[in-house]
Structures are given as C-alpha cells and as structure tokens.
Amino acid sequence: MVKGKLLIREEYCMGCRLCEVHCITQHSGTKDIVKAYKGKEQKPLSGIYFEEDRHVSFAIQCRHCEEAPCIEACLTGAMYKDKITGAVLHNNEKCAGCWMCVMVCPLGVIKVDIQNRKIASKCDLCITSGFPVCVENCPNEAIVLVDAKGEKIGRK
C-alpha cells in the first residue's frame, strides 16, 4: 500500500460519479462491476460522497485525519489508525454500534450501514487492493494521491 494523501480538485471534477461506482465495486464481494450492481448480493455503501451545486462539484471521502475525532470518540477501539499508511480504519469485530464516530466526523463521511451489517462504513483507502480505486478511475484526475511534497503518486 502506498503512503499518501487524497487530494480533491473540484476544478476538474466533472460530476460523472464514477468514483462512487468503482468504490462500490471494490468493496463488493465479487469486485465485478456488473455483479456488484445487479447480482444477488446486497450492494455495499460507497465510501465516497458526491456533492454538487450547479457546475461546482466534487467527491469527498474520509480525510484520514492526523488527529482523528472518530478514533478519539470510539468506545471500543474499533476505529484505529494504520501505523504504516496513516489510514483511519474500522474493525467491524470490535465495533459496538454506538455511532459516535458518525456523530463526531466533521465531514460526515462515515455512514451507518445497517443493510450490510457493517456497523460503520467509511473509506479504507483501498488498503487491501493497494491503490485507491477512486484515484485510479477518475477520468479527469479530480482525485489524486499525493505525497508529502504534493507530487502525484501513481499505481506502482
């Protein structure tokens, strides 16, 4: 997994919402785009949220804060910071479902996912696949992964 920050560039977001499509696919059981949407399995929630007001649009996901309020608020330690990548991740096993993380998140990017019985659902920086799919699939590079110097990081 590459270490980096997700940078959102609203000036290039064209509002196609393909980031949502690919986020949903990535977090589905089959990782197949058609099956994720049309298969028997319940479709997962997208970890990326699309906002628009006329021609201004952007998609936002968890900022993986340095000092994350959701980690502080978590009663059971289910929300934790990955030591290598700095990603804020959620452990379903430990989660008690108090939804305090949902309450304290300043950006509203943690959602309650009752249907899939995942108690809190959020962006995991695609930690299992190695590279964020929203970055990889954005047709206009409106979401990019940058290093500490602000240089773009591509999939290795």
Add this chain to the structure above:
Amino acid sequence: MAKIKRICEFLVERDEDKCIKCQACVRMCSNDVHKYDGEENTIRSESSKCAGCHFCEQLCPTAAITIKKNMYALRENYNWQKEYVYDILRQAETGGVILTGMGCDKKYKNYFDRIVLNASQVTNPSIDPLREPMELKTFIGKKPNSIRFTTQNEEKMLKTEIPPQLELEIPIMFSAMSFGSISLNAMKSLAIAAKKFGTCWNTGEGGLPEQLYPYSDKCIVQVASGRFGVDINYLEKAAAIEIKIGQGAKPGIGGHLPGEKVSAEISRTRIIPEGTDALSPAPHHDIYSIEDLKQLVFALKEVTLYKKIIGVKIAAVHNIAPIATGVIRAGADYVAIDGIRGGTGAAPKIIRDNVGIPVEIAIAAVDQRLREEGIRNQASIIAAGGFRKSSDVVKAIALGADAVYIGSAALISLGCHLCQKCYTGKCNWGIATQDPYLTKRLNPEIGAERAYNLLRAWSLEIKEMLGGMGINAIESLRSNREQLRGFDLNEVELKFLGIKHVGEAW
C-alpha cells in the same frame, strides 16, 4: 407536409445486461440524449440528439453503450446523398445557412496520400536517428541575402545583421484557435505543451487571456479584422505577431461570436463590452490592397521596435502565388497558408466544403513562385490545414514549407472526436465550449501531457523518415522535391506539385 422531427445520424445502443444504471451517461451528455426514468429504473436514449462525440461511450464504466452509424434508410441515390437530402430538409425547416465545424470533410483528392518518400540505398548511407544527432530546429523569419564576416584579432565575426527569428525545436506549431472558439483549458493545454517542447502556440483572434501570460513567450498573437484584444501589452508579450487575413475553412468570410457567449472573461480578453456581439468583418476595413497591408505590417513593426517577426495568414485560394509574393513584398516575415481542409469553430458548410484549394498545391506553387522571383529567403512559409500525421509534415516541408500549423490534430490529442458540432458550444470534451459545466472536463495537466506526447511522437517519426533519406537536418529537406514522387497523379498535377512520377530517376 408533416414536419421533420428526427434525423438520426447515429444510433445509441445500450446493452441492458451490462448497464448498471449509474447514470454517468445521463449526467454527462450535453445534448440530453440519455434520460433516466426513476419509476422503471431504466435509461432511454434519444438517438436523434446524438452528435456522435463518443463521450458517453468512453465514460461508461461497463462499456454498455455503443454509438453506431445509422444506416441510410432512404433509397440509395448517388446524386442525392443522405447529407444533401437532410441538409435540404433542415433548411426547409429553418430557412437558414447550415453551419458546421472542423475542416472540409469532402472526398477531394488528398495529394499527401499520393506522394511517397525516398530512402537511401547503397549509393548513399541512411542515418540511424537513435545513434546519430538529428536536427529538427527551425527558424522562422526573414533570412539575409548574403552573409558577410569581418576579422577582429584573427577571430571571424558575423558582420551581417540577422533579422529577428522565431526559434522552434520542431517545425510544427499549434494553429490559431481563439479564446471563445475553444475553452481556456484547451488553450492552456496547448500553451503548456508548446512551451515545454519549444515550439509556438497561437492565440487566434480572441486576445490573450490573462491566465496564459506565463506562456506568452512562446505565443503568436493574431491581429485580425475585429482587432480583438489588441493593445501594446498584447503585442509586446508575444513571440511573434500574425495578421490574419483569411482562414482555410472560410476564405473571404468573417466571424460572429454571439453576444450571449461574450462572458466577463471573454469581454476582458477581447476588450469589448460584455454581452455585445463580437463581429470580425470579412475584410480588414483598412486593408484593401498590398500597400495597405504594408502599412499595417510596418505599424506593428514600429510599435514592437523591429524586434518581433510579423507574419500574415492567408487562405489558399486560386491566386495564392501572386498574393503570397505581394504579402512578402509588403514586409511580412512569414506567410501562413491555410488550405481547404483547415478547421474552424463555426463556418457555413457550403463555404467550408467548396471554397479554397488544397494546401499541398498551394505550398508548391508559392515556393516555386518565390524562388523564381528570387525572394524565397525573405520570408518563411508556414503551411496549415489538414495535417493528420508526421509524414504529411515531412511531405509539406519537402514541397517547400518551413513549418506547419496543426489544429485539428492537436485537438484530437485533447480528446476531440471530430463530431463537427463545435459551433453549438456544447462540446462534451470541454474543448469547443465556454460552458462552466463542460470546460472543467478538460484537465489542462492531462491535456498538456497528451499534446506534448503528440509532438514528441511526431518528432521521433520525422527523424526516422529523415534518417531513411540520409538527411540529418530538416533544413536539408526544405523544398527538396527530389525526395518526393507522385503516383496516381496526372501530368498537370505533377507539374504544379513540382515532383516526378514514381519510377522516374533523379
């Protein structure tokens, strides 16, 4: 008669098995082809609205959409082709002139396709450009008649004063496309690419937007009949100044940017009031003769202290050779010739398809005439209009051009799919539009990289072709018509191109 409701040029096919109803197509089509029905969770497509730009097809995450050509349903008739019938139907409906974009798409003979290049065999060696230096550097401008040297302290010094030159790393520049006809992001993409590669881009007649000042040292600015955006700042910032007399897509025709498109930004750049029509008259009303042109050329030279080169862009028309001679005698440092296949943002279709001559013949005719008059060194020739590949560039240079302008090819590198609907301002690729919803679709970082890649690819190909001919500098190819042979051309055509037929030795 019943009114004509639909003319379907394309068919939008949707594979329902693959469509996941993500609605990316619905959100992205500026022509409102796709409609989502929430009640039935289905997307329906209205093919008659489709411009054939393929944006939805490219974007669809499951490749569920295919845009196909609508097969001709009328009885086949060679004289009454589909296009002519539909144009009449449209005109009967609207009573107006049919507008279009891009260059002439008619099946005129393309001379580039009937010219082949030479290569070295046995009697002279070919050169491997990967192992040996290969020079593509080009200088645009007036060259001295002779060169004199003086000796100072046993060192040779150049005595002749060399007039100002425009230095290019590759004999390819980006054509004039104005702010208004294309988006700022499209201009910025080309400007960044040109600066990075060491060639020039052109503002067109719409002025130099403030955001592009950092790239102005590689920019040719146009002074056209509307004089939009022309002030001392504009002229001083530029690398060169081009007086636009005509355009290959619409020789003899002016331009009209409707008032509703003159936004605050465009009004600032063009120096005209917001919301007023931007009218480019067909002629320059202060240029009715070569003598008048000379006055403008020298006015521009005076104001820029003779430090910049002044060019004149003209459309290739029947009398091109004498006109070019006149232009050069009027003091122009280069003459840009735009052929019939030259592109446009908007032009009457009848003009685009019927007026002008192919640029291949025009270059050959002008080069020949200038040589005969002994003034070929006094100006450079830039060819424009329909350069599709690097071999076209090589052939044009061998016919006598110093450099070429590419417009459509540059836009294709930015995503253009040649749907010819530039004049509607609804370009889905964010190129020929000013709509804030659409312009942000062209990320200049990506665009610049792609345009740069195109220049790089062509430069490598040109070097390969030169190497094959045993030439190691593009200078040695200029007007080197022995490197060309024509086939499938008659004697008159060969005469005007100044080349031999295939099979004929040196």
